[in-house]
Amino acid sequence: MEVTQRCGRIVAVCGTLTLWAVIAANPLFVVGAGLLAGWLLSRQILFVYRASVSRDRLTVDMLPGRTHVTAGETTPLTLAVDVAPPVLLSTSVTVAPPYNDAVTVELRSAESSASSVESLSWPVAGRYSLDDVTVTFRDRAGLFEQSLGWDGGPSIHVEPRAPRDVHVGEGGDALVSGFGEHDAGRLGSGLEPAEVRKYVPGDAFRRIDWKATARLNEPHVREFEAETDRETILMFDQRRSMATGEEGQQKLDYVRQVALAFVDSASELNDPLGYCAIGSDGVLGIHRPGMSAEILGSIREELIRASPMASATAGASATDLTTVRERSDLLAEDPSAFGGVLAPYLRTRQSYVETFEEDPLFQAIQTYAMGSSAIGWTVIFTDDTDRAELREAVRLASRGGRYVVVFLTPTVLFEPVSVTDVEAAYERYVDFEEFRRELAAYDRVDAYEVGPGDRLSSVLTAGQSRRRGQA
């Protein structure tokens, strides 16, 4: 419970009267001060009683217009407060949603309900709980206040702006099977039917396929695809080069969709999944392989929040990291429009778990992926900027019997190209395709291209036109 300035003034009046009683040797002042102090005490007792009653009767409802939004969208939030039957106490409920101004509903004394609808904007992807709720009771005389935390707000899932024409494939042909699906490479007792074969001694009777036996006139058993738990680790490149492309359609936005599909697949198939985010100076985040909902949820959250990271040491500036942080803290508190626009991005800045001086992708695979299970898979999401490093990284990842899948974003499909440059773009795409095939030719390595489908189509069409013209 907090006392207000108004309450303090009344206490001062009581104190003055008491002091005056002693100085003037007049007992009337003591009695008068006692009466006023009693009045104040009665107000305090009644406030505590009413606040307690009000809290028991209070219901706070937060109804977002949508619980799933895309980054940059706005959604209405209805905040409804109800105290029934009403209490002689004013109540205010304040919700502080991230990236938005606080939403407050005031319920005046003896009112039973009030509500407010505010529009909330969500500039940064992630999962946010509207649980920063404060309830404040205030007595009618404005003498006392009591603030309480209040739980139970809904969560808002803010999905990143996802590109709509994600192409995954090889040489312009789209990949048919889903990401994360995998055969065991052997037959067993799974769920997917594989083949029917003749019964041989030793087969369990329950595996006899009676329909096939009746049709073929001798005992047959049905084989199924065996299922395995495949340990997979996602190596997610967040270096500066992954920022190529328009806002919301950058390289990272495309590979993110593929990586999220792996998370969904791992969730469905109960495969253990690990995650390693790589920035320009090292590892940004690491999750050891696991199949619990918490781990998969965390990986999903990190993928949603992932953004390209520039090197902290890039450029000729002598500004050290501490200075940069101090300046960004200042900017985060800047009430101007400039500060307001930048603040969400400063809040979501990531720090490195481990830094490497050079070749962070290679070093990260060496440090984290190689320590995992020998029969696992390493899935690399990156681009074709540093081909030498990627070659070494893929070779390293495929050592010891591990399988590697590389999802590559061709830089040529993300750079702005004029109509006259389309032919040159085709040449660069052919160069990329040769590099992809080179990677795919390694043992236990698959390499796929990831990029905008319409852009790829236009580049391929330009290439076909040129070949026809040459013919």
Add this chain to the structure above:
Amino acid sequence: MSTSLVRNRSLRDSGLTLLGFGLVTITGGSLYGLGGSVVGIVALGSWLALPLVYAVGIAQVGIAVVAGPEPGLGGTLLLEGSLLAVLVGDSVDERTDWVDVVVGIGVIGGAGALAFLAVSVVDALWQAALLVAGTVLFLSHRVHRFSVVHFENNEQ
């Protein structure tokens, strides 16, 4: 603004408070003549412009001035009883349920009675003042501690 600290009720809704100020005017006049009545009238005027607590404080100073350092047992009882009537009258005028009225009468009356007993029984005035102030502060602190435990241990 509060209905108690700043007057925003109509006089029609403040019958008992008005009656309390009338009692102060009549009692003051009968005990101390014109000076006593003026105190009641000034207090009433103050109440029309200022929060009730300040009007009571002004009345208290006025009463002490006209009554002098030795007002006598009867005078003290009558005048302070009139001020008690003002405070309780305001509580009753403002409140809408019996809890408020009972707490208002009980606590204000109890504190006033304690103060009266203290100045009557304890010889040294400073000791009486200390006893009253200490008791009220102690009770206020207990209520505060109760609210801390009650609200912080039972947050929703």
